[in-house]
Amino acid sequence: MFKRKTLNKLALAVVLAIPFWDMILAYVTTPIRCEMWKNRELEVTLSPEEWRKATNVSFSLKESEWVYYPILDSAGNKEFLLGNIGKYDPDVYGKESLLSVNNFFPYLGIYTYDNGHYLGHRVSILYDNFLKKEVARYNDIYGYYQIPFFKSNAGVNCKNLSRYFVHLDLLETYLY
Numbered sequence: 412m413f414k415r416k417t418l419n420k421l422a423l424a425v426v427l428a429i430p431f432w433d434m435i436l437a438y439v440t441t442p443i444r445c446e447m448w449k450n451r452e453l454e455v456t457l458s459p460e461e462w463r464k465a466t467n468v469s470f471s472l473k474e475s476e477w478v479y480y481p482i483l484d485s486a487g488n489k490e491f492l493l494g495n496i497g498k499y500d501p502d503v504y505g506k507e508s509l510l511s512v513n514n515f516f517p518y519l520g521i522y523t524y525d526n527g528h529y530l531g532h533r534v535s536i537l538y539d540n541f542l543k544k545e546v547a548r549y550n551d552i553y554g555y556y557q558i559p560f561f562k563s564n565a566g567v568n569c570k571n572l573s574r575y576f577v578h579l580d581l582l583e584t585y586l587y
Contacts, residue, residue, distance in 0.1 A: 430559035433529050437554025437567055440530060444552045445569035452569070454548040457539075459586050465542055468516060473587045475515035477579075507536060510579070519546075521582055529555055531566075537582045547585050 428435065457465070507522035518541035526532045533551040538544070553568040 433556040434559070434565075436529060437556045441552065441554035441567050441569070444530070444554075448550055448552050448569070452550050453581065454550070455546075456544065456548070457542075457546045462539065462542075462546055462586055466516075466518075466539065470515070471587065472513065472515060475513050477511040477521065477583050478514050479511050480509045480520070507534070510535070511583075518542075519586075521579060531555055535579060535582055537585060547582060549582055 463469070507524040510521045510523045512521075513519040518539055520538050520540065522536045522538055524534045524536075526534065531553045533553060535549045535551070537546040537548070539546055551568060553566050555564065555566040557564050
C-alpha cells in the first residue's frame, strides 16, 4: 500500500510535530473558536446611561483610575483599603478574582476568570457592588502554548494582540 520511504517520511513528520503539538492545536483551533464567539465578545447588561441613572453618578469617570487590586492588597495601600471597606468584594461569584477597583467609584470592580489552559476562555466582568449587578462582560478566546525547546510561553487570541488583558481597556472606559 505505502512504500517504505513514504512511511519513514510520515513517521519523521509525526516525531518532529510532537514538541509542537500544543502550538499547532492553538493556531488551528483558536480561529475556529473565535468565529463561534464572533459578535458575542462583549455582553452588556447595563448601558452607561442605565448605570448612571441607577447609581445617581453624575460626574464623569474619565478622570478616574483603575487601581490594580493585587498590588493594593499585597503592597498595602492601607488608606484606600480601609477607606473603602465594604464597597467592593474580592470574591463576587466564587471563581472570579478581583483585578482592579475604580478609585473614584470603588463599588466598581473588574473581575477575571480563566476557564481552561491550552484552549482558554477568559471572562472579564465589570461588576457594580452597589447595585450587586454585572454591568458588562467580555469574553476573550485564546490558545496558549509553550514554545518548544525554551522555557517560555506564548499564545494567540481572536484579535492577535500580544497584551494579556487587552480587553480591560474596553471595560475600563465603558462607563465614560
